[in-house]
Amino acid sequence: MGILEGKNILVAGVTLDTSIGFHVAKIAQQEGATVIVSNFGRAMSLTRRVIKKLDPEPVLLEVDVSNDDQLAALEGNLREHVDRIDGVAHCIAFANPETALGGGFLTTPWPDVSTALQVSAYSLSSLTMAVKPLFGETASVVGFDFDATVAWPVYDWMGVAKAALESTSRYLARYLGPEGVRVNLVSAGPLDTLAKKAIPGSDQFNNLWGERAPLGWDPKDITPAAKAAVALMSDWFPKTTGEMVHVDGGMQKMGA
Template identity: 50%
Template sequence: MLLENKRLLVTGVLTEKSIAWQVARLAQEQGAEVVLTGFGRGLRLTERVAARLPRPTDVLELDVTREDQLDTVVADLEGRWGELDGVLHAVAHAPRAALGGGFLDARWPEVASAMEVSAYSFVALGRAFSPLLARSGGGSVVGLDFDSSVAWHAYDWMGVAKTTLEGCARYLARDLGGQGTRVNLVAAGPLRTAAARAIPGAEAVSDAWPYRAPLGWDVHDGEPVARVVCALFSDWMPAVTGEIVRVDGGAHAVGPSTATSP
């Protein structure tokens, strides 16, 4: 029971294939209380899939770009628990014009949207929930990342947003460290999620990944990523902050291969 008595807020659940859903499921199995968030047209999907968790849980409306909705969720958790042990930021979005080969064509409105949703919202979550986290002794803020050390095919401005996310995580770790809050990112290998399907041409990266990774990689299995997120939520990593933990079968550690199939 790695997370016994922990109280967690999990964003970004849309389907059972979502990394965030796997995190919520595993966290419940490890003893945590979990509340999910959703918004807009996806709220109904989140509510539906929440019922498939080991223990059905509440879903709160939260558009991470809206301060009023952040305030409302903070107030709900204040009344519900009075404190908070962890927050998962599993939110990313870029307009189609900023993906799939549109790097040079995208204009600032599309780029600004990608940056706000995919990077700045991480800071907004940390700022909003920091008082509740402080009451639990500091707690943990975890975000989902994708390796941004190279320029990936089709990823374009989302890749730049992930680079910005990594910078945000370091500065947030610095500023929340004084209250004991740990801030980390988990850089997952490519998975067949709804978010991945929204990136035109993403399969060029994901299809080759299992052959690059020394440990292999199952693009349909998000549990290895969820396990690391739950470990970061736990009390077993008390001195880890400002870190990017790569969960990708080791692909980041080796050079590209000319092989594309076994």
Template identity: 55%
Template sequence: MLLDGKKLLITGVLMDSSIAFHVARLAQEQGAEVVLTSFGRTFKITQAISRRLPQEAPVIELDVSKDEDLDSLADRLGEHVDHLDGVLHSIGFAPQGAFNFLEAQWSDVATAMQISAYSLKSLAVACLPRMREGGSVVGLTFDAQYAWPVYDWMGVSKAAFEATSRYLARDLGPKGIRSNLVSAGPIATTAAKSIPDFEQFARWGEHSPLGWDVKDPVPAAQACVALLSDWFPATTGEIVHVDGGYHAMGF
């Protein structure tokens, strides 16, 4: 199996419609042992959703904006796994004010940047004491080379997120750890509901040579699982597009 014996930390499992949920499901089906994270009011929700996986996975508290959660993460992971082979970063948040580019206040932008970009570095560093050589950090992005309608400061955060992955690739490479991203097309997840006028992305498939289903998170999850495996041992700092081919078209 693709992930036989691997031990993975998966963030961002909130509902069974999320990409992260399907990464966790596919990872277990491919032989991995999975630990999930959640925090606050969503913790019990993640615990309930975990029961829908092939094997119920433990859930540990992690708010990436809290130093105390990050500083203790490796020790708390040790209660469930003795090491890590990979981590999925599927975390993003921006206050509503950040979705108005010209009027956004720094406080809203700072929150978006910390949770949606800086946290990739924070999470990777927090996991390092448990990570083995050959490990893999995989994050989920939304193509940041364009100024999308309504995405605004979340789009800027994703640009920072993509740059962060490249710098992680540089600094973690000597430790034998890869850092890559999957740039997924729009998926109708819980997080997407916070984006104003998200429904306009429903026509994405009209300009994608392979088509696109905003209700199908599995293709993006499959790419994440592949990058978490040993099948990309010499690939780092990369962004794999899973968007039906939209990014390559001239629309």
């Protein structure tokens, strides 16, 4: 019996089979969960194709986390398929690669900063609150981070958004803990996802991790980060909330 046996999990942000969300969905299913996935807009066609690789093929819902109407409709859409949600994997982030990433930090216009913050940080709260009526006595929300305690080259406003994500997760943990909801983050090392490949100059992260991660680091291996999220959504961390679990080969704890 898997560690998510009998649980219903929403995985928000499944695009390609190289996405973190896809691997979370795959491992969650292997661990016994009923999985529902989401995406929105033009990316829905990619998601429809890629989820055919999952067994069973999960339900796909359209959820644009910047669209209040779609968030308001999410509870009802979920209830058509499940009677409760036990876990939410927030695998969502976006910043305009032409203005908010790649070294142009000082000239990024506010509308692009606002989008990065809403989609990459605020959505952890807005998505959680949209799903909250379906939570039972306990539930687990897991987001994905890239350590925002330092300033990285080329990461720019996404780094700021990830710092906001970290703080958002702690406040959600504070306010929702009394209702049995745990909120944690997985801080992964650089992974060769579609989002990372859109960041100008992001290959330098691979070189850095290759030199300094004591456990080594394969940017194409998404399984370790996905396993951490699945573990956090299980009952094996019943009193862990507001935490950031590093899955980065040990890089974060190493000096120069």
